[in-house]
Amino acid sequence: MVERDSDRSVSQTVRAQLSLRDLILSGDLRPGERISELQAVETIGASRTPVRMALVRLEEEGLLEAIPSGGFMVKAFSERDVLDSIELRGTVEGLAARFAAERGVSSRDLEPLKGCLDEIDGLVRQDPISVEAFSSYVALNARFHALLTELSRSPPLIRQVDRASALPFASPSGFVMTQSTLPNARHTLLIAQDQHRVVIDAIENREGARAEAIMREHARVAARNLRVVLRNKTHSDLLPGLALIKMPGD
Amino acid sequence: MVERDSDRSVSQTVRAQLSLRDLILSGDLRPGERISELQAVETIGASRTPVRMALVRLEEEGLLEAIPSGGFMVKAFSERDVLDSIELRGTVEGLAARFAAERGVSSRDLEPLKGCLDEIDGLVRQDPISVEAFSSYVALNARFHALLTELSRSPPLIRQVDRASALPFASPSGFVMTQSTLPNARHTLLIAQDQHRVVIDAIENREGARAEAIMREHARVAARNLRVVLRNKTHSDLLPGLALIKMPGD
Protein backbone atom coordinates (compact mmCIF):
# COMPACT_ATOMS: atom_id res chain seq x y z
CA MET A 1 0.00 0.00 0.00
CA VAL A 2 2.63 2.48 1.06
CA GLU A 3 5.40 3.00 -1.48
CA ARG A 4 8.41 2.50 0.67
CA ASP A 5 11.32 3.51 -1.48
CA SER A 6 11.68 6.44 -3.77
CA ASP A 7 8.99 7.07 -6.34
CA ARG A 8 11.19 9.17 -8.51
CA SER A 9 8.15 10.29 -10.45
CA VAL A 10 7.00 12.64 -7.72
CA SER A 11 8.99 15.12 -5.72
CA GLN A 12 10.47 14.34 -2.36
CA THR A 13 8.27 17.05 -0.86
CA VAL A 14 5.10 15.32 -2.01
CA ARG A 15 6.36 11.97 -0.84
CA ALA A 16 7.17 13.45 2.55
CA GLN A 17 3.75 15.07 2.77
CA LEU A 18 2.00 11.81 1.93
CA SER A 19 4.09 9.78 4.33
CA LEU A 20 3.68 12.23 7.18
CA ARG A 21 -0.05 12.43 6.63
CA ASP A 22 -0.26 8.67 6.78
CA LEU A 23 1.78 8.65 9.95
CA ILE A 24 -0.48 11.23 11.56
CA LEU A 25 -3.81 9.78 10.46
CA SER A 26 -2.84 6.24 11.36
CA GLY A 27 -2.12 7.42 14.87
CA ASP A 28 1.57 6.61 14.86
CA LEU A 29 2.14 10.20 15.87
CA ARG A 30 -0.09 11.03 18.78
CA PRO A 31 -1.96 14.34 19.15
CA GLY A 32 -0.01 16.91 21.12
CA GLU A 33 3.22 15.14 20.34
CA ARG A 34 6.01 17.29 18.98
CA ILE A 35 7.16 16.06 15.60
CA SER A 36 10.88 15.55 15.51
CA GLU A 37 12.24 16.55 12.13
CA LEU A 38 15.23 14.28 12.40
CA GLN A 39 13.05 11.33 13.29
CA ALA A 40 10.74 12.11 10.38
CA VAL A 41 13.73 12.41 8.08
CA GLU A 42 14.88 8.98 9.15
CA THR A 43 11.45 7.42 8.75
CA ILE A 44 10.69 8.97 5.39
CA GLY A 45 14.08 8.81 3.80
CA ALA A 46 14.15 12.33 2.41
CA SER A 47 16.34 15.12 3.68
CA ARG A 48 15.24 17.84 6.07
CA THR A 49 14.35 20.42 3.43
CA PRO A 50 11.42 18.56 1.79
CA VAL A 51 10.30 17.31 5.19
CA ARG A 52 10.09 20.86 6.45
CA MET A 53 8.15 21.89 3.36
CA ALA A 54 5.73 19.04 4.00
CA LEU A 55 5.33 20.10 7.62
CA VAL A 56 4.36 23.62 6.56
CA ARG A 57 1.82 22.27 4.09
CA LEU A 58 0.32 19.94 6.68
CA GLU A 59 0.01 22.82 9.08
CA GLU A 60 -1.93 24.79 6.46
CA GLU A 61 -3.97 21.65 5.84
CA GLY A 62 -4.97 21.68 9.49
CA LEU A 63 -3.38 18.47 10.72
CA LEU A 64 -0.48 20.17 12.48
CA GLU A 65 -0.14 23.09 14.81
CA ALA A 66 2.91 25.31 15.08
CA ILE A 67 4.58 25.35 18.48
CA PRO A 68 5.51 28.90 19.54
CA SER A 69 9.00 27.88 20.52
CA GLY A 70 9.48 26.19 17.16
CA GLY A 71 8.49 23.03 15.39
CA PHE A 72 5.10 21.41 14.97
CA MET A 73 2.81 19.14 16.92
CA VAL A 74 -0.09 16.94 15.86
CA LYS A 75 -3.36 18.76 16.36
CA ALA A 76 -6.07 17.31 18.58
CA PHE A 77 -9.76 17.67 17.78
CA SER A 78 -12.72 17.62 20.11
CA GLU A 79 -15.97 16.00 19.07
CA ARG A 80 -17.39 19.49 18.75
CA ASP A 81 -14.54 20.49 16.45
CA VAL A 82 -15.29 17.58 14.17
CA LEU A 83 -19.01 18.27 14.12
CA ASP A 84 -18.35 21.90 13.29
CA SER A 85 -15.96 20.91 10.52
CA ILE A 86 -18.65 18.72 9.01
CA GLU A 87 -21.23 21.49 9.28
CA LEU A 88 -18.76 23.88 7.68
CA ARG A 89 -18.13 21.50 4.81
CA GLY A 90 -21.87 21.13 4.30
CA THR A 91 -22.28 24.90 4.30
CA VAL A 92 -19.68 25.57 1.62
CA GLU A 93 -20.88 22.62 -0.43
CA GLY A 94 -24.34 24.13 -0.06
CA LEU A 95 -23.05 27.42 -1.40
CA ALA A 96 -21.54 25.59 -4.37
CA ALA A 97 -24.85 23.86 -5.06
CA ARG A 98 -26.68 27.18 -4.84
CA PHE A 99 -24.26 28.81 -7.25
CA ALA A 100 -24.76 25.92 -9.66
CA ALA A 101 -28.53 26.24 -9.41
CA GLU A 102 -28.62 30.02 -9.71
CA ARG A 103 -26.16 30.21 -12.57
CA GLY A 104 -27.54 27.25 -14.40
CA VAL A 105 -25.75 24.20 -15.68
CA SER A 106 -25.97 22.54 -19.07
CA SER A 107 -27.31 19.02 -19.33
CA ARG A 108 -23.89 18.13 -20.68
CA ASP A 109 -22.33 19.17 -17.37
CA LEU A 110 -24.85 17.07 -15.47
CA GLU A 111 -24.13 13.90 -17.42
CA PRO A 112 -21.15 12.70 -15.38
CA LEU A 113 -23.05 13.45 -12.18
CA LYS A 114 -25.97 11.33 -13.29
CA GLY A 115 -23.57 8.63 -14.37
CA CYS A 116 -22.24 8.62 -10.82
CA LEU A 117 -25.71 8.33 -9.42
CA ASP A 118 -26.60 5.41 -11.65
CA GLU A 119 -23.45 3.59 -10.64
CA ILE A 120 -24.21 4.17 -6.98
CA ASP A 121 -27.74 2.89 -7.56
CA GLY A 122 -26.24 -0.29 -8.89
CA LEU A 123 -24.25 -0.67 -5.70
CA VAL A 124 -27.00 -0.04 -3.18
CA ARG A 125 -29.36 -2.36 -5.01
CA GLN A 126 -27.73 -5.38 -3.40
CA ASP A 127 -28.87 -6.26 0.10
CA PRO A 128 -26.81 -6.63 2.14
CA ILE A 129 -24.10 -4.53 0.58
CA SER A 130 -20.70 -6.18 0.28
CA VAL A 131 -17.56 -4.63 1.66
CA GLU A 132 -16.25 -4.18 -1.87
CA ALA A 133 -19.40 -2.29 -2.76
CA PHE A 134 -18.76 0.03 0.18
CA SER A 135 -15.30 0.72 -1.15
CA SER A 136 -16.71 1.49 -4.57
CA TYR A 137 -19.30 3.72 -2.93
CA VAL A 138 -16.56 5.72 -1.24
CA ALA A 139 -14.87 6.41 -4.57
CA LEU A 140 -18.10 7.22 -6.39
CA ASN A 141 -19.35 9.40 -3.57
CA ALA A 142 -16.11 11.38 -3.56
CA ARG A 143 -16.38 11.79 -7.31
CA PHE A 144 -19.96 12.95 -7.08
CA HIS A 145 -19.15 15.56 -4.47
CA ALA A 146 -16.15 16.79 -6.45
CA LEU A 147 -18.17 17.10 -9.63
CA LEU A 148 -21.00 18.80 -7.81
CA THR A 149 -18.65 21.39 -6.36
CA GLU A 150 -17.20 22.03 -9.79
CA LEU A 151 -20.68 22.83 -11.09
CA SER A 152 -20.35 26.12 -9.22
CA ARG A 153 -17.65 27.02 -11.74
CA SER A 154 -16.05 29.11 -9.02
CA PRO A 155 -12.35 28.43 -8.49
CA PRO A 156 -12.20 30.23 -5.12
CA LEU A 157 -15.16 28.26 -3.84
CA ILE A 158 -13.88 24.94 -5.17
CA ARG A 159 -10.63 25.67 -3.42
CA GLN A 160 -12.33 26.30 -0.09
CA VAL A 161 -14.52 23.22 -0.37
CA ASP A 162 -11.39 21.18 -0.94
CA ARG A 163 -9.81 22.74 2.12
CA ALA A 164 -12.91 22.05 4.19
CA SER A 165 -12.89 18.43 3.02
CA ALA A 166 -9.20 17.92 3.67
CA LEU A 167 -9.66 16.67 7.21
CA PRO A 168 -10.57 13.00 6.71
CA PHE A 169 -13.38 13.04 9.24
CA ALA A 170 -14.87 16.12 7.58
CA SER A 171 -14.69 14.73 4.06
CA PRO A 172 -17.88 13.60 2.34
CA SER A 173 -16.81 9.97 2.32
CA GLY A 174 -15.16 9.92 5.70
CA PHE A 175 -17.73 7.87 7.54
CA VAL A 176 -18.93 5.58 4.81
CA MET A 177 -16.57 2.77 5.66
CA THR A 178 -17.21 3.00 9.38
CA GLN A 179 -20.88 2.28 8.92
CA SER A 180 -20.25 -0.64 6.61
CA THR A 181 -20.70 -3.05 9.48
CA LEU A 182 -23.62 -1.28 11.10
CA PRO A 183 -27.08 -2.86 10.83
CA ASN A 184 -28.81 0.09 9.18
CA ALA A 185 -25.91 0.81 6.85
CA ARG A 186 -27.90 0.26 3.67
CA HIS A 187 -30.68 2.47 4.99
CA THR A 188 -28.25 5.35 5.50
CA LEU A 189 -26.78 4.94 2.04
CA LEU A 190 -30.21 4.95 0.47
CA ILE A 191 -31.04 8.21 2.21
CA ALA A 192 -27.77 9.80 1.19
CA GLN A 193 -28.27 8.68 -2.37
CA ASP A 194 -31.77 10.16 -2.37
CA GLN A 195 -30.28 13.46 -1.27
CA HIS A 196 -27.86 13.21 -4.17
CA ARG A 197 -30.76 12.89 -6.57
CA VAL A 198 -32.69 15.70 -4.95
CA VAL A 199 -29.82 18.17 -5.13
CA ILE A 200 -29.37 17.44 -8.84
CA ASP A 201 -33.09 17.93 -9.33
CA ALA A 202 -32.95 21.23 -7.49
CA ILE A 203 -30.03 22.42 -9.58
CA GLU A 204 -31.78 21.45 -12.79
CA ASN A 205 -34.83 23.43 -11.74
CA ARG A 206 -32.62 26.33 -10.62
CA GLU A 207 -33.92 26.10 -7.07
CA GLY A 208 -30.92 27.62 -5.32
CA ALA A 209 -32.24 27.68 -1.78
CA ARG A 210 -33.39 24.08 -2.02
CA ALA A 211 -30.09 22.86 -3.40
CA GLU A 212 -28.23 24.66 -0.63
CA ALA A 213 -30.46 23.30 2.13
CA ILE A 214 -30.15 19.76 0.86
CA MET A 215 -26.37 19.84 0.86
CA ARG A 216 -26.35 21.11 4.42
CA GLU A 217 -28.64 18.36 5.53
CA HIS A 218 -26.62 15.87 3.54
CA ALA A 219 -23.55 16.71 5.57
CA ARG A 220 -25.47 16.06 8.75
CA VAL A 221 -25.69 12.41 7.81
CA ALA A 222 -21.95 12.33 8.41
CA ALA A 223 -22.47 14.09 11.73
CA ARG A 224 -24.91 11.38 12.81
CA ASN A 225 -22.43 8.70 11.81
CA LEU A 226 -19.69 10.40 13.78
CA ARG A 227 -21.72 10.15 16.96
CA VAL A 228 -22.38 6.47 16.37
CA VAL A 229 -18.72 5.76 15.75
CA LEU A 230 -17.59 7.66 18.82
CA ARG A 231 -20.14 5.91 21.04
CA ASN A 232 -19.02 2.40 20.15
CA LYS A 233 -15.40 2.79 19.20
CA THR A 234 -15.27 -0.37 17.19
CA HIS A 235 -14.09 -0.14 13.60
CA SER A 236 -11.93 2.82 14.45
CA ASP A 237 -9.48 1.35 11.96
CA LEU A 238 -11.91 2.19 9.20
CA LEU A 239 -11.66 5.93 9.76
CA PRO A 240 -8.15 7.27 9.40
CA GLY A 241 -7.67 10.19 11.74
CA LEU A 242 -9.96 8.93 14.45
CA ALA A 243 -6.91 8.88 16.69
CA LEU A 244 -6.83 12.68 16.49
CA ILE A 245 -10.22 13.01 18.15
CA LYS A 246 -9.79 13.44 21.87
CA MET A 247 -12.63 12.22 24.02
CA PRO A 248 -13.78 14.12 27.10
CA GLY A 249 -12.21 11.50 29.32
CA ASP A 250 -8.75 11.84 27.82
CA MET B 1 6.48 51.99 6.63
CA VAL B 2 8.32 48.91 5.45
CA GLU B 3 11.02 47.69 7.79
CA ARG B 4 13.95 47.52 5.47
CA ASP B 5 16.65 45.81 7.44
CA SER B 6 16.46 42.87 9.73
CA ASP B 7 13.88 42.88 12.47
CA ARG B 8 15.66 40.30 14.52
CA SER B 9 12.59 39.91 16.68
CA VAL B 10 10.71 37.91 14.06
CA SER B 11 11.92 35.06 11.96
CA GLN B 12 13.29 35.52 8.48
CA THR B 13 10.43 33.41 7.18
CA VAL B 14 7.83 35.79 8.54
CA ARG B 15 9.74 38.79 7.26
CA ALA B 16 9.94 37.19 3.83
CA GLN B 17 6.24 36.38 3.86
CA LEU B 18 5.33 39.95 4.80
CA SER B 19 7.66 41.47 2.24
CA LEU B 20 6.50 39.19 -0.55
CA ARG B 21 2.85 39.83 0.28
CA ASP B 22 3.49 43.56 0.11
CA LEU B 23 5.25 43.14 -3.21
CA ILE B 24 2.36 41.15 -4.62
CA LEU B 25 -0.47 43.30 -3.30
CA SER B 26 1.21 46.54 -4.30
CA GLY B 27 1.39 45.24 -7.86
CA ASP B 28 5.17 45.21 -8.08
CA LEU B 29 4.84 41.59 -9.11
CA ARG B 30 2.30 41.31 -11.88
CA PRO B 31 -0.29 38.52 -12.06
CA GLY B 32 0.87 35.57 -14.13
CA GLU B 33 4.45 36.56 -13.60
CA ARG B 34 6.77 33.84 -12.45
CA ILE B 35 8.42 34.73 -9.18
CA SER B 36 12.16 34.38 -9.35
CA GLU B 37 13.49 33.08 -6.08
CA LEU B 38 16.88 34.63 -6.59
CA GLN B 39 15.38 38.00 -7.33
CA ALA B 40 13.16 37.74 -4.26
CA VAL B 41 16.16 36.76 -2.18
CA GLU B 42 17.97 39.85 -3.35
CA THR B 43 15.01 42.14 -2.71
CA ILE B 44 14.17 40.77 0.71
CA GLY B 45 17.63 40.15 2.04
CA ALA B 46 16.98 36.70 3.46
CA SER B 47 18.38 33.49 2.04
CA ARG B 48 16.52 31.12 -0.22
CA THR B 49 15.27 28.79 2.49
CA PRO B 50 12.97 31.26 4.32
CA VAL B 51 11.92 32.75 1.00
CA ARG B 52 10.84 29.33 -0.20
CA MET B 53 8.92 28.76 3.03
CA ALA B 54 7.18 32.08 2.54
CA LEU B 55 6.29 31.16 -1.04
CA VAL B 56 4.64 27.95 0.11
CA ARG B 57 2.64 29.82 2.75
CA LEU B 58 1.54 32.45 0.27
CA GLU B 59 0.41 29.71 -2.08
CA GLU B 60 -1.72 28.23 0.69
CA GLU B 61 -2.96 31.72 1.41
CA GLY B 62 -4.20 31.96 -2.16
CA LEU B 63 -2.01 34.74 -3.52
CA LEU B 64 0.30 32.45 -5.45
CA GLU B 65 -0.19 29.54 -7.77
CA ALA B 66 2.25 26.68 -8.25
CA ILE B 67 3.63 26.27 -11.75
CA PRO B 68 3.64 22.62 -12.83
CA SER B 69 7.19 22.83 -14.07
CA GLY B 70 8.28 24.33 -10.76
CA GLY B 71 8.16 27.63 -8.97
CA PHE B 72 5.26 29.97 -8.32
CA MET B 73 3.41 32.72 -10.11
CA VAL B 74 1.17 35.51 -8.88
CA LYS B 75 -2.45 34.49 -9.14
CA ALA B 76 -4.91 36.53 -11.18
CA PHE B 77 -8.52 36.99 -10.13
CA SER B 78 -11.54 37.72 -12.26
CA GLU B 79 -14.28 40.02 -11.02
CA ARG B 80 -16.42 36.94 -10.57
CA ASP B 81 -13.71 35.30 -8.47
CA VAL B 82 -13.64 38.29 -6.18
CA LEU B 83 -17.42 38.46 -5.87
CA ASP B 84 -17.51 34.75 -5.07
CA SER B 85 -14.79 35.17 -2.47
CA ILE B 86 -16.83 37.89 -0.81
CA GLU B 87 -19.96 35.75 -0.88
CA LEU B 88 -17.99 32.88 0.57
CA ARG B 89 -16.67 35.03 3.38
CA GLY B 90 -20.19 36.21 4.12
CA THR B 91 -21.42 32.64 4.19
CA VAL B 92 -18.86 31.38 6.68
CA GLU B 93 -19.26 34.51 8.79
CA GLY B 94 -22.97 33.80 8.67
CA LEU B 95 -22.35 30.30 9.94
CA ALA B 96 -20.29 31.73 12.79
CA ALA B 97 -23.09 34.14 13.68
CA ARG B 98 -25.61 31.32 13.61
CA PHE B 99 -23.46 29.19 15.88
CA ALA B 100 -23.14 32.09 18.27
CA ALA B 101 -26.90 32.61 18.29
CA GLU B 102 -27.82 28.94 18.63
CA ARG B 103 -25.29 28.18 21.31
CA GLY B 104 -25.84 31.37 23.20
CA VAL B 105 -23.37 33.95 24.35
CA SER B 106 -23.00 35.59 27.72
CA SER B 107 -23.52 39.32 28.04
CA ARG B 108 -19.92 39.44 29.15
CA ASP B 109 -18.83 38.10 25.76
CA LEU B 110 -20.93 40.72 24.01
CA GLU B 111 -19.41 43.64 25.89
CA PRO B 112 -16.38 44.17 23.64
CA LEU B 113 -18.60 43.88 20.57
CA LYS B 114 -20.91 46.56 21.85
CA GLY B 115 -17.92 48.67 22.75
CA CYS B 116 -16.84 48.43 19.14
CA LEU B 117 -20.25 49.48 17.94
CA ASP B 118 -20.32 52.51 20.20
CA GLU B 119 -16.92 53.60 18.98
CA ILE B 120 -18.03 53.22 15.38
CA ASP B 121 -21.14 55.24 16.18
CA GLY B 122 -18.90 58.01 17.38
CA LEU B 123 -17.08 57.97 14.07
CA VAL B 124 -20.05 57.96 11.73
CA ARG B 125 -21.73 60.72 13.69
CA GLN B 126 -19.58 63.32 11.96
CA ASP B 127 -20.72 64.45 8.53
CA PRO B 128 -18.75 64.38 6.35
CA ILE B 129 -16.48 61.74 7.76
CA SER B 130 -12.79 62.57 7.85
CA VAL B 131 -10.16 60.37 6.27
CA GLU B 132 -8.75 59.63 9.72
CA ALA B 133 -12.18 58.48 10.82
CA PHE B 134 -12.27 56.10 7.86
CA SER B 135 -8.96 54.66 8.97
CA SER B 136 -10.27 54.19 12.48
CA TYR B 137 -13.38 52.59 11.05
CA VAL B 138 -11.28 50.05 9.19
CA ALA B 139 -9.56 48.98 12.41
CA LEU B 140 -12.77 48.89 14.44
CA ASN B 141 -14.64 47.05 11.73
CA ALA B 142 -11.92 44.41 11.51
CA ARG B 143 -12.03 44.04 15.29
CA PHE B 144 -15.79 43.70 15.29
CA HIS B 145 -15.74 40.98 12.66
CA ALA B 146 -12.96 39.12 14.44
CA LEU B 147 -14.80 39.24 17.77
CA LEU B 148 -18.04 38.21 16.14
CA THR B 149 -16.41 35.19 14.56
CA GLU B 150 -14.93 34.22 17.90
CA LEU B 151 -18.41 34.20 19.40
CA SER B 152 -18.94 30.93 17.57
CA ARG B 153 -16.34 29.43 19.91
CA SER B 154 -15.42 27.06 17.10
CA PRO B 155 -11.71 26.91 16.33
CA PRO B 156 -12.19 25.15 12.98
CA LEU B 157 -14.71 27.73 11.88
CA ILE B 158 -12.63 30.67 13.08
CA ARG B 159 -9.76 29.24 11.13
CA GLN B 160 -11.77 29.03 7.94
CA VAL B 161 -13.19 32.52 8.33
CA ASP B 162 -9.65 33.81 8.67
CA ARG B 163 -8.66 31.97 5.52
CA ALA B 164 -11.66 33.34 3.65
CA SER B 165 -10.76 36.86 4.79
CA ALA B 166 -7.09 36.54 3.89
CA LEU B 167 -7.50 37.90 0.39
CA PRO B 168 -7.54 41.66 0.92
CA PHE B 169 -10.44 42.28 -1.42
CA ALA B 170 -12.48 39.58 0.36
CA SER B 171 -11.76 40.86 3.85
CA PRO B 172 -14.51 42.66 5.77
CA SER B 173 -12.67 45.97 5.70
CA GLY B 174 -11.27 45.68 2.21
CA PHE B 175 -13.43 48.25 0.52
CA VAL B 176 -13.94 50.74 3.29
CA MET B 177 -11.07 52.97 2.28
CA THR B 178 -11.97 52.90 -1.40
CA GLN B 179 -15.34 54.43 -0.70
CA SER B 180 -13.94 57.13 1.54
CA THR B 181 -14.02 59.58 -1.36
CA LEU B 182 -17.38 58.51 -2.73
CA PRO B 183 -20.37 60.81 -2.24
CA ASN B 184 -22.61 58.29 -0.47
CA ALA B 185 -19.80 56.94 1.68
CA ARG B 186 -21.41 57.89 4.94
CA HIS B 187 -24.70 56.36 3.84
CA THR B 188 -22.99 53.02 3.21
CA LEU B 189 -21.25 53.08 6.56
CA LEU B 190 -24.51 53.82 8.35
CA ILE B 191 -26.14 50.83 6.70
CA ALA B 192 -23.23 48.56 7.51
CA GLN B 193 -23.25 49.73 11.08
CA ASP B 194 -26.98 49.06 11.32
CA GLN B 195 -26.34 45.52 10.16
CA HIS B 196 -23.73 45.22 12.90
CA ARG B 197 -26.34 46.16 15.48
CA VAL B 198 -28.95 43.84 14.00
CA VAL B 199 -26.69 40.81 14.03
CA ILE B 200 -25.84 41.40 17.68
CA ASP B 201 -29.54 41.72 18.42
CA ALA B 202 -30.24 38.48 16.59
CA ILE B 203 -27.52 36.68 18.51
CA GLU B 204 -28.81 37.99 21.82
CA ASN B 205 -32.29 36.73 20.98
CA ARG B 206 -30.85 33.43 19.75
CA GLU B 207 -32.28 33.96 16.30
CA GLY B 208 -29.80 31.84 14.38
CA ALA B 209 -31.33 32.06 10.93
CA ARG B 210 -31.66 35.83 11.21
CA ALA B 211 -28.08 36.28 12.36
CA GLU B 212 -26.85 34.15 9.49
CA ALA B 213 -28.89 35.98 6.88
CA ILE B 214 -27.71 39.37 8.09
CA MET B 215 -24.05 38.45 7.85
CA ARG B 216 -24.55 37.22 4.32
CA GLU B 217 -26.25 40.43 3.34
CA HIS B 218 -23.60 42.40 5.17
CA ALA B 219 -20.91 40.91 2.93
CA ARG B 220 -22.85 41.99 -0.12
CA VAL B 221 -22.20 45.60 0.81
CA ALA B 222 -18.59 44.86 -0.03
CA ALA B 223 -19.69 43.26 -3.31
CA ARG B 224 -21.52 46.46 -4.23
CA ASN B 225 -18.46 48.51 -3.43
CA LEU B 226 -16.29 46.27 -5.56
CA ARG B 227 -18.41 46.98 -8.60
CA VAL B 228 -18.22 50.70 -8.00
CA VAL B 229 -14.45 50.59 -7.61
CA LEU B 230 -13.95 48.51 -10.73
CA ARG B 231 -16.18 50.78 -12.82
CA ASN B 232 -14.26 53.94 -12.04
CA LYS B 233 -10.78 52.76 -11.33
CA THR B 234 -9.79 55.81 -9.36
CA HIS B 235 -8.51 55.31 -5.85
CA SER B 236 -7.09 51.95 -6.79
CA ASP B 237 -4.21 52.81 -4.49
CA LEU B 238 -6.62 52.52 -1.58
CA LEU B 239 -7.22 48.83 -2.11
CA PRO B 240 -4.09 46.72 -1.99
CA GLY B 241 -4.42 43.78 -4.30
CA LEU B 242 -6.55 45.53 -6.88
CA ALA B 243 -3.70 44.94 -9.31
CA LEU B 244 -4.48 41.22 -9.08
CA ILE B 245 -7.95 41.65 -10.52
CA LYS B 246 -7.88 41.15 -14.26
CA MET B 247 -10.51 42.99 -16.22
CA PRO B 248 -12.26 41.41 -19.20
CA GLY B 249 -10.27 43.66 -21.52
CA ASP B 250 -6.91 42.55 -20.25
Place this chain on the structure above:
DNA sequence: GATGGCACCCCTGTATACAGAGAAGGGCCG
Protein backbone atom coordinates in the same frame (compact mmCIF):
# COMPACT_ATOMS: atom_id res chain seq x y z
C1' DG C 1 13.51 31.94 -45.21
C1' DA C 2 11.53 28.88 -41.99
C1' DT C 3 11.70 25.05 -38.98
C1' DG C 4 13.71 21.66 -36.18
C1' DG C 5 17.35 20.15 -33.28
C1' DC C 6 21.02 20.90 -30.14
C1' DA C 7 23.54 23.11 -26.68
C1' DC C 8 23.98 26.23 -23.04
C1' DC C 9 22.46 28.64 -19.14
C1' DC C 10 19.61 29.72 -15.50
C1' DC C 11 16.64 28.21 -12.09
C1' DT C 12 14.37 25.10 -9.05
C1' DG C 13 14.50 21.10 -5.92
C1' DT C 14 17.39 18.73 -2.68
C1' DA C 15 21.01 17.91 0.58
C1' DT C 16 23.86 19.34 4.20
C1' DA C 17 26.55 22.28 7.27
C1' DC C 18 26.33 25.71 10.94
C1' DA C 19 24.71 28.64 14.57
C1' DG C 20 21.60 29.97 18.15
C1' DA C 21 18.00 28.94 21.25
C1' DG C 22 15.42 26.06 24.30
C1' DA C 23 14.94 22.22 27.38
C1' DA C 24 16.61 18.95 30.55
C1' DG C 25 19.63 17.13 33.86
C1' DG C 26 22.96 17.40 37.31
C1' DG C 27 25.48 19.75 40.77
C1' DC C 28 25.85 23.07 44.29
C1' DC C 29 24.16 25.98 47.77
C1' DG C 30 20.79 27.21 51.18
Place this chain on the structure above:
DNA sequence: CGGCCCTTCTCTGTATACAGGGGTGCCATC
Protein backbone atom coordinates in the same frame (compact mmCIF):
# COMPACT_ATOMS: atom_id res chain seq x y z
C1' DC D 1 16.77 17.40 51.48
C1' DG D 2 14.97 20.62 48.27
C1' DG D 3 15.33 24.33 45.11
C1' DC D 4 17.81 27.09 41.91
C1' DC D 5 21.25 27.87 38.59
C1' DC D 6 24.48 26.52 35.28
C1' DT D 7 26.01 23.65 31.76
C1' DT D 8 25.38 20.79 28.01
C1' DC D 9 23.04 18.62 24.45
C1' DT D 10 19.78 18.42 20.99
C1' DC D 11 16.85 20.34 17.79
C1' DT D 12 15.11 24.04 14.93
C1' DG D 13 15.93 27.97 11.77
C1' DT D 14 19.05 29.63 8.32
C1' DA D 15 22.53 29.66 4.79
C1' DT D 16 24.68 27.65 0.98
C1' DA D 17 26.43 24.16 -2.22
C1' DC D 18 25.16 20.92 -5.84
C1' DA D 19 22.68 18.47 -9.33
C1' DG D 20 19.00 17.77 -12.59
C1' DG D 21 15.67 19.68 -15.64
C1' DG D 22 13.40 22.91 -18.49
C1' DG D 23 13.40 26.87 -21.40
C1' DT D 24 15.50 29.69 -24.76
C1' DG D 25 18.40 31.03 -28.38
C1' DC D 26 21.31 29.97 -32.08
C1' DC D 27 22.78 27.31 -35.85
C1' DA D 28 22.24 24.14 -39.44
C1' DT D 29 19.55 22.05 -42.77
C1' DC D 30 15.65 21.62 -45.81
